[in-house]
Amino acid sequence: MLPSKVLEQRLQTAVLAALPDADVSTVLVRPCQDARFGDYQTSALMSLAKARKMNPRQLATDVQAKLEVTDLCLKTDIAGAGFINFFLKPEVLQDALMGAIKGEHLFFAKAEKPKTVVIDFSSPNVAKPMHVGHIRSTILGDSLARAFRLLGHKVVTDNHIGDWGTQFGMLLLGWKTMLDKAALAQDPIAELERIYKLLSAECKEDGAKLEAAKLELVKLQAGDEGNLGIWREMIALSQHQFDTIYGRLGVRFDHTLGESFYNPRLKGVVEELKGKGIAQESEGAICVFSDGSVPPKEDPFLIQRDGEWNPNPCLIQKSDGAANYATTDLATLEYRLETWSPDEIIYVTDGRQQLHFKQVFTVFRRWRPEVTTRLEHVWFGAILGDDGKPFKTRSGDTVKLADLLDEAEERAFKTVSEKSPELSETERKEIARIIGIASVKYQDLLPNRQSDYVFSWDKMLALTGNTAPYLLYAYTRISSIFRKADEQGIKVAPGAKILLNAPDELAMAKQLMNFRFVLEGMTEECRPNYLCNYLYDLAGLYAKFFETCPVLKAEEPERSSRLLLCEVTAKVLKQGLEVLGIETTEKM
Ligand code: ARG
Numbered sequence: 001m002l003p004s005k006v007l008e009q010r011l012q013t014a015v016l017a018a019l020p021d022a023d024v025s026t027v028l029v030r031p032c033q034d035a036r037f038g039d040y041q042t043s044a045l046m047s048l049a050k051a052r053k054m055n056p057r058q059l060a061t062d063v064q065a066k067l068e069v070t071d072l073c074l075k076t077d078i079a080g081a082g083f084i085n086f087f088l089k090p091e092v093l094q095d096a097l098m099g100a101i102k103g104e105h106l107f108f109a110k111a112e113k114p115k116t117v118v119i120d121f122s123s124p125n126v127a128k129p130m131h132v133g134h135i136r137s138t139i140l141g142d143s144l145a146r147a148f149r150l151l152g153h154k155v156v157t158d159n160h161i162g163d164w165g166t167q168f169g170m171l172l173l174g175w176k177t178m179l180d181k182a183a184l185a186q187d188p189i190a191e192l193e194r195i196y197k198l199l200s201a202e203c204k205e206d207g208a209k210l211e212a213a214k215l216e217l218v219k220l221q222a223g224d225e226g227n228l229g230i231w232r233e234m235i236a237l238s239q240h241q242f243d244t245i246y247g248r249l250g251v252r253f254d255h256t257l258g259e260s261f262y263n264p265r266l267k268g269v270v271e272e273l274k275g276k277g278i279a280q281e282s283e284g285a286i287c288v289f290s291d292g293s294v295p296p297k298e299d300p301f302l303i304q305r306d307g308e309w310n311p312n313p314c315l316i317q318k319s320d321g322a323a324n325y326a327t328t329d330l331a332t333l334e335y336r337l338e339t340w341s342p343d344e345i346i347y348v349t350d351g352r353q354q355l356h357f358k359q360v361f362t363v364f365r366r367w368r369p370e371v372t373t374r375l376e377h378v379w380f381g382a383i384l385g386d387d388g389k390p391f392k393t394r395s396g397d398t399v400k401l402a403d404l405l406d407e408a409e410e411r412a413f414k415t416v417s418e419k420s421p422e423l424s425e426t427e428r429k430e431i432a433r434i435i436g437i438a439s440v441k442y443q444d445l446l447p448n449r450q451s452d453y454v455f456s457w458d459k460m461l462a463l464t465g466n467t468a469p470y471l472l473y474a475y476t477r478i479s480s481i482f483r484k485a486d487e488q489g490i491k492v493a494p495g496a497k498i499l500l501n502a503p504d505e506l507a508m509a510k511q512l513m514n515f516r517f518v519l520e521g522m523t524e525e526c527r528p529n530y531l532c533n534y535l536y537d538l539a540g541l542y543a544k545f546f547e548t549c550p551v552l553k554a555e556e557p558e559r560s561s562r563l564l565l566c567e568v569t570a571k572v573l574k575q576g577l578e579v580l581g582i583e584t585t586e587k588m
Helices: 003-018 044-051 056-066 090-101 132-150 167-178 181-186 188-205 207-221 225-249 259-275 325-340 351-367 401-419 425-445 457-461 468-487 503-513 515-525 529-548 558-579
Strands: 040-042 073-079 083-088 116-120 154-158 280-282 285-288 302-305 308-311 314-317 344-350 374-380
Touching: 003 040, 003 044, 003 056, 003 083, 003 090, 003 515, 044 056, 044 083, 056 073, 056 083, 083 090, 090 503, 090 558, 116 132, 116 325, 132 154, 132 225, 132 344, 132 374, 132 401, 132 425, 132 515, 132 558, 154 325, 167 188, 167 207, 167 225, 181 188, 188 207, 188 225, 207 225, 225 401, 225 425, 259 285, 259 314, 259 325, 259 351, 285 351, 314 325, 314 351, 325 351, 344 351, 351 374, 401 425, 401 457, 425 457, 425 468, 425 529, 468 529, 468 558, 503 515, 503 529, 503 558, 515 529, 515 558, 529 558
Parallel strands: 116 154, 116 344, 344 374
Antiparallel strands: 040 083, 073 083, 280 285, 285 314, 302 308
């Protein structure tokens, strides 16, 4: 077992000995920021003491007296207001590293209480191209799903595609009157987008056209077989194109239950909300209003205008009787609870949907107060162009995801060809594919997700700095050591151990041991940037080690020890990148 895990168990035992009634699930250790203060520390005793009006340092002293960790630690210290710091024995660190070599663990442990987590992400709209706005949802959501899975949680990924709504009136009319079949066969979403744009422009001018489009929508909603058939075809064509992109990104979903899947439930949701007095009629529509239970500032059903708080209701049925986005999300919630009984549901969308989710979650809590499932809107900022405005093509159109990935691969191919002309074209193409996709993903995962970031080809493809190519390059450097070792007939000596005599070796070993905390932090806060920064630091420590500690040229037992250290570092880099959805390459 990982030393930090064992320490947590021993600490919990000691706390229970001192405070038999304590909830020790929050009694955990974290790495010390400053190595001078030890390897791990716990701050949990301070909150336990506070809740009991005890002196925290006294509690720390009592717990320390009951702690049995002499097999693991050189010493423990009490510090500050009531921290306990732990100093690991070097051999414990070495054993943990050897455990990773033997494949017993990779510096993380599966969750003791696995959760069921539904992750709703990507969720593009039918008949519209996936654009850069969907890229962040797809990339962030996929990475979160990978992290939760790695930690042993049960993950259900669900692509909530937009396959229902008023746009289908115009799409149907367009399909019937202006469809270019050849263009549809070539690039279906582009053709669907073309007819949609044309018709919505025409409908603005021409009232009769608008009426005709509405009629098509009504027919669709009433279950007209002809219109349903066309609608299904539009979904299938779009799905096919989405799948091509998911294939390139290495993203997969357990379910793709689009908005239309919930249509049969919508009436029931509205009726229940009305019946329970949660929703009311207002000007022909059905809405949920503020219940005054929270201060106006925190109330999602109020909006401030000219210094006054005004109603900002959540619409669940329009005056024409149609349900909308919020109703669908409520029905979706109900379905997910029935089907998967999740502990947590995570929605990954851009920040503009914050109000929507606040309203939906609040309505849901009023509707189902007994449900304890954690609902989380994991929102993200925009991707900006150099001008600080939303990222667009030169001609001002929204950038399509497929074009973006093509360009990333092309640019990477140029660089790889310049740097490694000796590789075959097939090899260079494959490496460029990996680097190109990795760069787009990493640029997206690295910033704090709630910040906007400026899209930059030069920055994301750079070999230096906190970038995907830098991390991939670090990985290839380790791979090349093993290739060279092979060529020179060098093998790890049987029974060799990791020694950690040099400061740079020790620093790397400690960073490896922290992998667990980064993965746990990433899933707790839904922030893949924690992992990006961790891997960047690990690669930096590796670069330092590489400078100061010869590997193949060293004498035994150093040589074998360092080869082993390289091996575990490569394993963690590869695993970490995999959690980010990034493939590695042995050469570049
Ligand atoms: N289709 C929506 C959009 O493109 C995103 C859906 C997000 N998920 C949800 N359950 N509302 O904006």
